[in-house]
Amino acid sequence: MSKDNYVEQITNIDDDFAKWYTDIVIKAKLADYTETKGCISIRPYGFEIWENIKNYADKKFKEIGIKNAYFPLLIPENLLQKEKDHIEGFSPEVAWVNEIGDTKLDERLCIRPTSETIICSMYSKWLSSYRDLPFLYNQWCNVLRWEKETRPFLRSREFLWQEGHTIHETEKEAKEFTLKMLEIYSDILENLLAIPVVKGKKTESEKFAGAKETYTIETLMKDGKALQSATSHYFGQNFSKPFNIKFQNRDGKEEYAYQTSFGITTRLIGAIIMSHGDDRGLKLPPKIAPIQVNIIPIKTNDEKVMNVVNEIYKELNGSYRIEIDDRDNYSVGYKFNDSEMRGIPLRIEIGPRDLENNKCIIVRRDTLEKIEVELDNIKNEIDILLKDIQNNMYKMCEERMKEKTSVAKNIEEFESIINNNQGFIKVMWCGDNACEEKIKKLTSAKSRCIPFNEEKLYDKCFCCGKEAKHMVYFGRQY
Amino acid sequence: MSKDNYVEQITNIDDDFAKWYTDIVIKAKLADYTETKGCISIRPYGFEIWENIKNYADKKFKEIGIKNAYFPLLIPENLLQKEKDHIEGFSPEVAWVNEIGDTKLDERLCIRPTSETIICSMYSKWLSSYRDLPFLYNQWCNVLRWEKETRPFLRSREFLWQEGHTIHETEKEAKEFTLKMLEIYSDILENLLAIPVVKGKKTESEKFAGAKETYTIETLMKDGKALQSATSHYFGQNFSKPFNIKFQNRDGKEEYAYQTSFGITTRLIGAIIMSHGDDRGLKLPPKIAPIQVNIIPIKTNDEKVMNVVNEIYKELNGSYRIEIDDRDNYSVGYKFNDSEMRGIPLRIEIGPRDLENNKCIIVRRDTLEKIEVELDNIKNEIDILLKDIQNNMYKMCEERMKEKTSVAKNIEEFESIINNNQGFIKVMWCGDNACEEKIKKLTSAKSRCIPFNEEKLYDKCFCCGKEAKHMVYFGRQY
Numbered sequence: 014m015s016k017d018n019y020v021e022q023i024t025n026i027d028d029d030f031a032k033w034y035t036d037i038v039i040k041a042k043l044a045d046y047t048e049t050k051g052c053i054s055i056r057p058y059g060f061e062i063w064e065n066i067k068n069y070a071d072k073k074f075k076e077i078g079i080k081n082a083y084f085p086l087l088i089p090e091n092l093l094q095k096e097k098d099h100i101e102g103f104s105p106e107v108a109w110v111n112e113i114g115d116t117k118l119d120e121r122l123c124i125r126p127t128s129e130t131i132i133c134s135m136y137s138k139w140l141s142s143y144r145d146l147p148f149l150y151n152q153w154c155n156v157l158r159w160e161k162e163t164r165p166f167l168r169s170r171e172f173l174w175q176e177g178h179t180i181h182e183t184e185k186e187a188k189e190f191t192l193k194m195l196e197i198y199s200d201i202l203e204n205l206l207a208i209p210v211v212k213g214k215k216t217e218s219e220k221f222a223g224a225k226e227t228y229t230i231e232t233l234m235k236d237g238k239a240l241q242s243a244t245s246h247y248f249g250q251n252f253s254k255p256f257n258i259k260f261q262n263r264d265g266k267e268e269y270a271y272q273t274s275f276g277i278t279t280r281l282i283g284a285i286i287m288s289h290g291d292d293r294g295l296k297l298p299p300k301i302a303p304i305q306v307n308i309i310p311i312k313t314n315d316e317k318v319m320n321v322v323n324e325i326y327k328e329l330n331g332s333y334r335i336e337i338d339d340r341d342n343y344s345v346g347y348k349f350n351d352s353e354m355r356g357i358p359l360r361i362e363i364g365p366r367d368l369e370n371n372k373c374i375i376v377r378r379d380t381l382e383k384i385e386v387e388l389d390n391i392k393n394e395i396d397i398l399l400k401d402i403q404n405n406m407y408k409m410c411e412e413r414m415k416e417k418t419s420v421a422k423n424i425e426e427f428e429s430i431i432n433n434n435q436g437f438i439k440v441m442w443c444g445d446n447a448c449e450e451k452i453k454k455l456t457s458a459k460s461r462c463i464p465f466n467e468e469k470l471y472d473k474c475f476c477c478g479k480e481a482k483h484m485v486y487f488g489r490q491y
Numbered sequence: 492m493s494k495d496n497y498v499e500q501i502t503n504i505d506d507d508f509a510k511w512y513t514d515i516v517i518k519a520k521l522a523d524y525t526e527t528k529g530c531i532s533i534r535p536y537g538f539e540i541w542e543n544i545k546n547y548a549d550k551k552f553k554e555i556g557i558k559n560a561y562f563p564l565l566i567p568e569n570l571l572q573k574e575k576d577h578i579e580g581f582s583p584e585v586a587w588v589n590e591i592g593d594t595k596l597d598e599r600l601c602i603r604p605t606s607e608t609i610i611c612s613m614y615s616k617w618l619s620s621y622r623d624l625p626f627l628y629n630q631w632c633n634v635l636r637w638e639k640e641t642r643p644f645l646r647s648r649e650f651l652w653q654e655g656h657t658i659h660e661t662e663k664e665a666k667e668f669t670l671k672m673l674e675i676y677s678d679i680l681e682n683l684l685a686i687p688v689v690k691g692k693k694t695e696s697e698k699f700a701g702a703k704e705t706y707t708i709e710t711l712m713k714d715g716k717a718l719q720s721a722t723s724h725y726f727g728q729n730f731s732k733p734f735n736i737k738f739q740n741r742d743g744k745e746e747y748a749y750q751t752s753f754g755i756t757t758r759l760i761g762a763i764i765m766s767h768g769d770d771r772g773l774k775l776p777p778k779i780a781p782i783q784v785n786i787i788p789i790k791t792n793d794e795k796v797m798n799v800v801n802e803i804y805k806e807l808n809g810s811y812r813i814e815i816d817d818r819d820n821y822s823v824g825y826k827f828n829d830s831e832m833r834g835i836p837l838r839i840e841i842g843p844r845d846l847e848n849n850k851c852i853i854v855r856r857d858t859l860e861k862i863e864v865e866l867d868n869i870k871n872e873i874d875i876l877l878k879d880i881q882n883n884m885y886k887m888c889e890e891r892m893k894e895k896t897s898v899a900k901n902i903e904e905f906e907s908i909i910n911n912n913q914g915f916i917k918v919m920w921c922g923d924n925a926c927e928e929k930i931k932k933l934t935s936a937k938s939r940c941i942p943f944n945e946e947k948l949y950d951k952c953f954c955c956g957k958e959a960k961h962m963v964y965f966g967r968q969y
Contacts, residue, residue: 048570048612049563049600057558057628064559080535081542085527086564086602086633086649087586092526108565109590110602113637114583122527124564124588124602134526144820150535155564155633159591171564342622 023354025292030236031164037286038165041295041355051163051170055279058355059166061303062282063173067153069205069301070175070277073197079149079177084131086154087122092130095255099129102222106159124157129223129248129274132178133256140270142261143182147190151177166283167240167491174278180258180270184249187271188226191247194275195228198243206281207298207407208232208288209414210242211437211486213462218446221274225249231461231486233414234287237435239461239488242284245275283491288410295356296378298406299399306335306395307357309348311364313339321388322363325373328392333399353378358402359395379405423475424455427487431456437488441481443474451476452487461486501832503770508714509642515764516643519773519833529641529648533757536833539781540760541651545631547683547779548653548755551675557627557655562609564632565600570608573733577607580700584637602635607701607726607752610656611734618748620739621660625668629655644761645718645969652756658736658748662727665749666704669725672753673706676721684759685776685885686710686766687892688720689915689964691940696924699752703727709939709964711892712765715913717939717966720762723753761969766888773834774856776884777877784813784873785835787826789842791817799866800841803851806870811877831856836880837873857883901953902933905965909934915966919959921952929954930965939964 023036038044043059055063071081087110094100108124111117125131136148153175160168177194181187195212202208215227221244230243252258253269262268289296299305306329310322322337329335336357338348352360362374375384375394379402386394417436421427430438438458442448449460467484474481501514516522521537533541549559565588572578586602589595603609614626631653638646655672659665673690680686693705702724710720730736731747740746767774777783784807788800800815807813814835816826830838840852853862853872857880864872895914899905908916916936920926927938945962952959 045613045616047563047609048567049565049609052563052565054563054609054613055561057560060560061558080539082535082538083533083651085525085530085532086635087527087530089526105592107592108588108600110586110588112587112589112599114585121590122586131525131527131532135523135532138523144818157564173561340622 023292023294026235026290033290033292034283034286035165037290037295037354043282043286043295044165046165051160053165053169055173058303059282062285062297062301063279065301065303066201066205066277066281067175070197070201071153073200074151074175074177077149077193077197079151079179081152082150083152083154084128084135086125088125088128088131090121090123092134093123095130095133096223096252099223099252103127103158108157108159125154126156126158127274127276128152128154128156128176129178129252130256133252133258133272136178136180136253136270137256137258140180140258140260143263146182146260146270147179147186149177149179149190151175164283166279166286169279172279174276176276177274179273180253181272182260182262182270184271187249187273188247191226191228191245191273191275194245194273195230195243198230198245198275198277201277202230202232202242202281202284203407205298205300206285206288207300207403207410208242208284209407209411211462211464213464213486215244215462216446216449216460216485218449219460221246223248223251225251229462231437231488232284232288233417233437233488234284234491235290235413236287237417237489239437239486239490240280240284240287241461241490242281243275243277246273248272248274289406290356293350294354296406297356297358299358299403302356302358303334304336304355304357305333305359305399307352307360308335308337309345309352309360309362310337310339311345311362311367313341315365317368318363318365321368325361325363325388325391329395332392333395349376359398361391377402379409420470421475422471424452427452427458427475428456431458431489435489437461437486439468439470440475440485440487441470441473442483442485443477443479444482445474445477445479448474448476456489458487458489461488461490501770501772504713504768511768511770512761512764513643515768515773515832521760521764521773522643524643529638531643531647533651536781537760540763540775540779541757543779543781544679544683544755544759545653548675548679549631551678552629552653552655555627555671555675557629557657559630560628561630561632562606562613564603566603566606566609568599568601570612571601573608573611574701574730577701577730581605581636586635586637603632604634604636605752605754606630606632606634606654607656607730608734611730611736611750614656614658614731614748615734615736618658618736618738621741624660624738624748625657625664627655627657627668629653642761642969644757644764647757650757652754654754655752657751658731659751660738660740660749662749665727665751666725669704669706669723669751669753672723672751673708673721676708676723676753676755679755680708680710680720680759680762681885683776683778684763684766685778685881685888686720686762687885687889689940689942691942691964693722693940694924694927694938694963696927697938699724701726701729703729707940709915709966710762710766711895711915711966712762712969713768713891714765715895715967717915717964717968718758718762718765719939719968720759721753721755724751726750726752767884768834771828772832774884775834775836777836777881780834780836781812782814782833782835783811783837783877785830785838786813786815787823787830787838787840788815788817789823789840789845791819793843795846796841796843799846803839803841803866803869807873810870811873827854837876839869855880857887898948899953899965900949902930905930905936905953906934909936909967913967915939915964917946917948918953918963918965919948919951920961920963921955921957922960923952923955923957926952926954934967936965936967939966939968
C-alpha cells in the first residue's frame with residue numbers, strides 16, 4: 014500500500030494547534046522537510062498556491078509601473094556593513110560563504126537575508142538625474158535567515174518572497190508609495206486570500222532594521238496569535254547617504270534619493286492554513302485554489318457515469334481549475350476525505366442513482382453543505398457557489414477576529430486576556446518603549462501596530478498610567 | 492548631463508566581437524556588473540526578455556503535465572557526494588557555506604550548482620508505487636557555479652534557470668520524455684528566439700556529470716562560435732540507485748526509477764544578442780521584445796502630432812507591447828539611435844509633414860527599411876511587419892549558419908577551417924575519445940553533438956583514419 018494510499022487522521026485543531034498545522038502541511042502535500050535542516054521543499058500543490066498569489070501580485074505591481082529585475086544572491090561583507098542598524102539586525106542569522114571548492118575567499122560573501130545593500134550599490138551607479146527617477150524595481154527570489162526555531166512556511170531558514178525597492182525624487186512621493194504598497198498588500202490578503210487585516214504603523218522598537226517608518230499588515234490566526242503578513246518600509250535617506258545614491262535635482266543641486274522597500278513571502282501559505290483550515294484539513298479560498306472543483310464519480314467502472322463526468326469536465330474546464338478523481342485504486346470515501354484534506358472548495362459527486370434523476374451532488378468545503386443540482390444547471394451553480402465561498406470564508410474570519418479582539422485598560426486585564434482568549438488586545442499607550450518591554454517580559458506579547466484608524470479607548474497608558482499618545486494593537490505573534 | 496543621456500558608440504562587431512557583446516549588454520541596459528565579482532545584476536529590460544522566455548516555456552511545460560515545485564538552495568555535503576561522477580564534475584566550482592553569523596557549521600552546505608542530489612533525496616521519500624509515477628517536476632531558480640572567467644549571461648557565477656527533474660516507471664518512457672523536452676527546447680529557440688538549431692546527442696566525453704545520455708541544442712553565434720543552448724539528460728538509474736528511489740512495480744517487485752533532467756538558462760539572452768545583434772546594437776525577435784513598437788513624435792511640443800500619437804497608442808495598446816518616447820530632453824536623432832540600440836522591432840515616426848499627408852513612417856529594426864504607411868492602415872501593417880520580422884530574423888540566422896557550416900575530411904582541412912571561417916565543422920568520426928582529445932589540444936574545438944540527422948560524408952575517421960562510426964559536429968564554443 015502506498016505511503017499516501019489513505020488519508021491519515023490529523024491532530025485536532027483544539028488538541029494541539031502546532032501539530033495540527035504541520036499535519037496539514039505534510040498531509041495536504043504542501044511541503045515537506047528536507048535533509049537541509051530548517052529548510053523545506055515546497056511540493057507542487059503548495060507551490061501552485063504560491064504561483065496564484067504571485068501572478069495576482071505581479072499584475073498589481075506592474076499596473077503601477079513596478080518592473081522586475083534580478084540582483085546577486087551573494088553580498089560582499091563590506092557592503093552589508095555600510096548601514097549600521099541594518100547589519101546589526103541581520104548579522105546573527107546570516108549564512109556566510111567563505112570557500113569555493115577547497116580555496117578560501119579573501120572576503121566572506123553572505124547569502125542575502127534581504128537585498129537593500131546590493132541593490133543600493135547598483136542604484137548609486139544607475140542614478141544621476143531627477144529625470145531618471147523614480148526607480149520602481151522588484152525581485153521575486155529566495156532569501157536566507159538562519160532562524161533557531163523553524164516551522165514550515167512560517168519560519169523557514171530559506172523562503173521565497175518578493176522584495177520591492179524604490180527610490181524617489183521627494184520624501185512626499187516616497188512616503189505615498191510606501192502606503193500605496195500597503196494598500197495593494199491588504200487587497201491581496203482580503204480579496205484574494207479571504208483574510209481580514211489590521212493595517213498600521215510599527216512602533217519604534219518593532220521597525221525594520223534601517224527603516225525610518227515600517228507599515229504592516231497584521232492578521233489573526235485561529236489560535237489567537239498574530240501573524241505579520243506584509244510590510245512596507247520608508248527609509249528616507251538612511252541608505253541613500255551611506256550608499257551615495259545621489260541625483261541632480263530640478264535646481265541643479267545634488268540630493269540624496271528617498272527610498273522604500275516592501276515584501277510578502279511564502280509565509281502567506283501559513284496564513285491561509287491557520288486562518289481557514291479545520292479538523293478535516295486545508296480550506297482554500299477559490300481564487301487561489303489550484304483545484305477549484307473536484308469531480309468524483311461514485312462508480313468509475315460505470316460507463317454512463319463516466320460519460321457524464323467527462324461531459325461536465327468539458328463544460329467547466331477552461332472556466333475553472335478542475336480535476337476528475339478517477340483513480341480506481343481508492344475508495345469513494347477516501348476520495349471525499351482526500352478532497353477535503355486538500356481544501357478543494359467544491360466537489361461534485363455523481364453516481365448512477367443521481368443520473369436517474371438527472372442530478373448530481375455538490376459539496377461545499379467551507380460549510381460541508383450538500384446541494385442537489387440539476388445537471389444542466391451545474392456551471393451556473395458552480396459560479397455562484399465559488400463566489401459565495403470566497404465571501405463566506407472572509408466573513409467567517411472577520412467574525413472570529415472580532416470575537417478575538419479585546420480592550421485592556423490595565424496590565425491585569427491585559428494578562429488575563431492574553432492567558433485566556435489570546436487574540437488582538439487594543440490598548441492606549443504612552444509611546445514609551447519601556448512599557449512595550451515590560452509587557453513583552455510579562456506576557457511575551459508584542460505591539461503589533463498603531464492602526465490607521467485609532468480609537469480613543471481611554472486617556473492613560475494601560476501600562477504606566479502616563480498620558481496616552483496612541484492606540485496600539487498588542488498580541489502574541491508567530 | 493545624465494550618464495545615459497546619449498547613445499554611446501559601441502565597438503564594431505568585426506573589430507572586437509567580445510567587446511561589442513559586452514557593450515550591448517551594458518548600453519542596452521540588459522545587465523550590469525556588480526560588487527559581487529563574476530555575478531551580474533539583470534536590469535528590468537533584460538529581465539523582461541527572460542520573463543517572456545519563461546512564460547512561454549512554462550506554458551509548454553504545463554501542457555505536458557510538468558508541475559513547478561521548489562527545493563532548498565543549500566545542499567549538505569554528504570548528499571552531494573552520493574553520485575561519484577556528479578560530485579567530481581561540480582566540486583571545483585562549488586560555493587560552500589560553513590559559517591552562520593560567527594558560528595561554524597558541523598557540516599558544510601553547498602549552494603546548488605544543480606539540484607539532482609537534493610531532489611533525489613525527496614523523490615526517494617515520496618515514491619512508493621508505480622501508481623505514483625511519473626513525477627514531472629520543475630523549478631525556476633538561481634544556481635551558482637564558480638567559473639574562473641565570466642561573461643554576462645554566457646558564463647555568470649550565478650545564473651537563473653529552469654531545471655526539470657522527472658522519474659518514470661520504465662526506461663522507454665524516460666528516454667521518450669528526454670527527447671520530448673529537447674523538442675520543446677528547439678521550438679523555443681527556433682519559433683520564439685528565431686535561432687536555428689542543431690539537435691543531437693553529446694559524445695561520451697561531453698556528457699553531463701552523472702548522465703547516461705545527454706542531448707543538446709547547439710546554436711551558432713555571429714562570430715562562428717557554438718553555444719550550447721539547452722540540454723536534456725537521461726540518467727537511467729544512475730541516481731535512483733545511490734539515492735534509493737524505489738517503487739513497487741506492476742509485478743509487486745521493487746524497482747529503481749528511471750530518471751531525466753533538463754534545463755535552459757539566462758544564457759539564452761546571450762544567444763539572442765550574438766545571433767541577431769549588429770553595429771547599431773540589440774535586435775530583438777518581436778515575440779520576446781519587451782517593447783515591440785516604439786512611437787517617436789518628431790515634435791513633442793506639437794499638439795496635433797501628440798494627439799495622433801496618442802490615438803495610435805490607444806489603437807495598438809493591448810494588441811502589442813508599445814511605448815511612446817515623448818521625452819522632451821532628448822533629440823529625435825538620439826531617440827532613433829536609442830530605439831535601435833534597444834533592438835525594438837518597429838518604430839513609428841510621426842511629424843507635422845507626415846500628418847499633412849495623413850501618413851507616418853515605420854522603420855524595421857531588422858532591415859532598417861523605412862516604410863510609408865497610411866495612418867488608418869497602421870494596425871494592419873504593424874501586424875504584418877512584426878510577423879515578417881520574426882520570420883526574416885530566423886532566415887538571416889539560418890543562412891549564416893549554412894555559410895558557416897563546413898565539412899572537413901582530415902585534420903589539415905579541419906585546422907584551416909577553424910582558423911579562418913570558424914563555424915560548425917561536420918566530420919566523420921571513429922567514436923574514440925582520443926580523436927576528440929587530439930582535436931581539442933590542436934584547435935581548442937570540441938565535439939558539439941552527433942546530430943539526429945547524420946549524413947555519411949565519407950568512410951574513415953577524419954582524425955585517425957579508422958572506420959567512421961558517426962557524423963559529428965565540431966566547433967569552438969562559449
